[in-house]
Amino acid sequence: MKKLALIPLLLLSLTAHADEREWHPYKKLIEDLRIDKFYALPALERDKINLFLTVKPVNKGIKPSDVVLSVVQGGERQQLPPLSPEYRLALVPNPKWMNGDAKIMTSLPKEEKSAVGWDATTPLPDGLQWNYNAVMGSVGQMNQAIKKMAGALSMFAPSAKTVTFKFNHRAQLKVGGTVYNTDAQNHIKLKPDSDLLKENPLMIVSERPFEAELDSE
Numbered sequence: 001m002k003k004l005a006l007i008p009l010l011l012l013s014l015t016a017h018a019d020e021r022e023w024h025p026y027k028k029l030i031e032d033l034r035i036d037k038f039y040a041l042p043a044l045e046r047d048k049i050n051l052f053l054t055v056k057p058v059n060k061g062i063k064p065s066d067v068v069l070s071v072v073q074g075g076e077r078q079q080l081p082p083l084s085p086e087y088r089l090a091l092v093p094n095p096k097w098m099n100g101d102a103k104i105m106t107s108l109p110k111e112e113k114s115a116v117g118w119d120a121t122t123p124l125p126d127g128l129q130w131n132y133n134a135v136m137g138s139v140g141q142m143n144q145a146i147k148k149m150a151g152a153l154s155m156f157a158p159s160a161k162t163v164t165f166k167f168n169h170r171a172q173l174k175v176g177g178t179v180y181n182t183d184a185q186n187h188i189k190l191k192p193d194s195d196l197l198k199e200n201p202l203m204i205v206s207e208r209p210f211e212a213e214l215d216s217e
Contacts, residue, residue: 021110026071026094026102033118036093037149046145048138049214050121052088057114067114068107073100080104088119120214122163128208132175133200135212136163136192142214158216164189165209174204189215 030036038051055067064083071078073096083089096102108114122138124130142160165173165188173180173188175196180188188209 021105022103023069023106024104026073026097026104029104029116030091030093030098033116034149035091035118036098037151038145039093041145041148045141045148048122048134048141049145050090050123052084052086052119052121053091054086054088054117054119055083055114056087056116057108057112059112062108062112066108070105071097071102072105073097073102086119120160122212122214124209124212128205130203131200132196132203135203136190136197138212138214139163139192140197160214160216162189162191162215162217164213164215165205166211166213167207167209169207171209172206176201189217 033053035051035053038046038049055069057067064085064087067083067087069080069089071080071094080091081089094102120142122135125134139160139162146159167182167186167188169186171182171186171188173190175190176199180190182188
C-alpha cells in the first residue's frame with residue numbers, strides 16, 4: 001500500500017552472506033511497523049485486509065529471490081517465507097520470538113540498504129461477481145485499523161482511499177450501470193461510494209484480477 005506506513009519507512013542495512021550478520025531485532029521490527037497492533041485486532045475488524053511486510057532494496061538490481069531472511073533465537077534458526085515478486089512477506093507475529101531475543105538475519109551483501117514498510121490488499125471473494133460491501137468496505141476497515149494501530153498518533157496517520165484492481169490483461173469492471181475499463185497498466189482504481197455501500201450492488205468483472213490493493217491515492 002503506497003504511502004500508508006504509520007512511521008517513515010525504515011531504511012535498514014542488510015548485511016551478510018557468508019558470515020550472515022544480524023539485520024534487525026525481530027520484536028523491534030514488528031513493533032516499529034505496528035504489525036503486532038494489527039493482529040491484536042479482533043478478526044472481524046481485519047477480515048477484509050491482508051497485511052504484508054515489504055522489504056524493497058534500494059539497489060534495483062536485487063531480485064526478491066536474492067533476499068533470504070531467517071530468524072535466529074538461541075541455537076534455533078528458521079528461514080522466513082521467500083519474498084513475493086512485489087517484495088512482500090506475510091509476517092504474523094510469533095509469540096515465541098516476540099518474547100525472546102530473536103534476530104532477523106539476511107543473505108544480502110554488506111551495506112545494501114532496503115526500505116521496509118507494509119502493503120495491504122483486500123481478499124477477493126471467489127468468482128467474477130462480488131457484493132460491493134465485501135470488497136469496497138475494505139477501505140473503511142483499513143482506516144479504522146490504521147487508527148487503532150497508530151494509537152496516540154492516529155491524528156497524524158495516513159488513510160486508505162482507493163482499491164486498485166490489477167489484471168493480467170485488459171478488462172472491465174461493472175458496478176450497477178457503470179462500466180470501468182482498465183488503464184495502460186491493466187489497473188482499475190475505485191474509491192468507495194457511500195451510496196453504493198448502502199445499496200450494495202454486484203461488482204462484475206470480465207476476468208478475475210490477480211490482486212486488489214488498498215492505496216492512499
